[in-house]
Amino acid sequence: MDTMAALERLCKWRVIFAGWQLGTRLKGDPEADAVRDHREVTILLRAEVTALTGLLLKKGVCTNEELAQAVGEEAELLSADYARRFPGLTATDDGISMKFPEAAETMKGWRP
Numbered sequence: 001m002d003t004m005a006a007l008e009r010l011c012k013w014r015v016i017f018a019g020w021q022l023g024t025r026l027k028g029d030p031e032a033d034a035v036r037d038h039r040e041v042t043i044l045l046r047a048e049v050t051a052l053t054g055l056l057l058k059k060g061v062c063t064n065e066e067l068a069q070a071v072g073e074e075a076e077l078l079s080a081d082y083a084r085r086f087p088g089l090t091a092t093d094d095g096i097s098m099k100f101p102e103a104a105e106t107m108k109g110w111r112p
Helices: 003-010 013-022 030-058 064-085 102-106
Strands: 089-092 095-098
Touching (some): 013 030, 030 064, 064 089
8 A cells, every 4th residue: 555645635625624624725825725724724733644544553552442531631631731722712511611801801802
């Protein structure tokens, strides 16, 4: 298997995701280019992490339970980091909770 060819083929999906998010845009449109770049990174990251995780489990480096525990812990830490980055906003089981006036100050200047 040609790994680079497979990855390049997989990343073609970035155009579909960008179109889904923004509508059809030409190459060179700054907003669309940024979304395509971000989608490419996300697509590659997913393929790499899934492959690495599969290898760790297959080789017996960790168990499914240990992996699930570690992922859960990382999710909690990242959510707490985001809450610090965006004062007044926290993630809950039902969505994003907003505490005012902190949330309003955090979102000041955001596009409607």
